[in-house]
Amino acid sequence: MKIPASHPRRASLGQRHALEKGLKIGIVTPTGMIAFGRGEAFDYLLGEKTSACAKQACQAGAALLLLSKKPVLSVNGNATMLCAKDAIKLAKITGAQIEANVFYPPVKKRRQLIARHFENFGKKILGKNAAKKITGLSSNRGMVEERGIFSADTVLVMIEDGDRTQALRKNGKKIIAIDLNPKSRTAQSAHVTIVDNVVRALPEIARQAHKLRNTNTEELEKIVSAFDNWKNLEESLALIKKRA
Ligand code: ATP
Numbered sequence: 001m002k003i004p005a006s007h008p009r010r011a012s013l014g015q016r017h018a019l020e021k022g023l024k025i026g027i028v029t030p031t032g033m034i035a036f037g038r039g040e041a042f043d044y045l046l047g048e049k050t051s052a053c054a055k056q057a058c059q060a061g062a063a064l065l066l067l068s069k070k071p072v073l074s075v076n077g078n079a080t081m082l083c084a085k086d087a088i089k090l091a092k093i094t095g096a097q098i099e100a101n102v103f104y105p106p107v108k109k110r111r112q113l114i115a116r117h118f119e120n121f122g123k124k125i126l127g128k129n130a131a132k133k134i135t136g137l138s139s140n141r142g143m144v145e146e147r148g149i150f151s152a153d154t155v156l157v158m159i160e161d162g163d164r165t166q167a168l169r170k171n172g173k174k175i176i177a178i179d180l181n182p183k184s185r186t187a188q189s190a191h192v193t194i195v196d197n198v199v200r201a202l203p204e205i206a207r208q209a210h211k212l213r214n215t216n217t218e219e220l221e222k223i224v225s226a227f228d229n230w231k232n233l234e235e236s237l238a239l240i241k242k243r244a
Pocket residue numbers: 035036037038039040042082158159160161162163178179180181183184185186187196197198199
């Protein structure tokens with residue numbers, strides 16, 4: 001059956017094709033495809049659009065990025081194939097760095113491929129010289145760059161697994177997470193959780209950051225402290241339950 005161009009499923013198909021391409025060129029792993037499928041199911045239940053509560057979380061995330069001295073956007077294979085250009089835009093507006101971080105082997109090779117993918121869009125990113133370790137993680141994901149995630153005050157993670165999110169938080173980082181599942185450990189461990197698809201959330205955070213770029217520190221701090229992550233997660237969950 002041909003799906004009309006305006007139908008949200010078309011967007012989802014586009015994402016699937018991007019990941020299939022990533023799988024072919026070695027940036028995405030089969031496990032990444034499974035994670036995508038999990039996300040797709042939640043996205044379906046969320047109506048495949050950015051909810052009002054996700055917008056509110058995007059605003060808090062934008063304010064937190066603007067307040068941070070050393071923000072880093074952490075990208076894995078899926079994030080790279082789905083939203084590299086949007087990550088570059090957000091990095092530009094907020095002054096954040098981008099760092100590649102992957103779990104499944106071949107780790108070194110995939111970090112290089114991700115860096116090259118960003119270089120094709122004219123952006124140099126970190127992750128190829130990961131020599132420092134985040135404590136509490138035995139896996140490859142524990143290795144980060146000294147001038148990137150290791151010294152970051154805020155890390156934005158997306159399509160991330162809970163172990164790494166929790167370890168980053170224990171290492172004193174403020175965490176902004178983009179995760180379609182409000183019940184995942186990542187969603188539950190972050191300071192600001194945006195329950196939305198990365199392909200919509202990153203542009204929305206960038207829009208909010210652009211709006212807030214001349215806002216003073218005091219006002220930005222007010223936005224962050226007024227944001228209640230638990231309440232926001234409950235609102236997202238209620239939306240899912242309504243459509244389930
Ligand atoms: P956790 O370890 O945090 O409990 P998990 O075991 O599901 O979660 P992963 O598979 O590593 O861990 O995480 C992938 C997460 O990313 C899932 O919660 C999934 O719903 C979410 N996800 C997948 N695709 C997207 C996407 N395009 N945008 C946002 N979130 C996504």
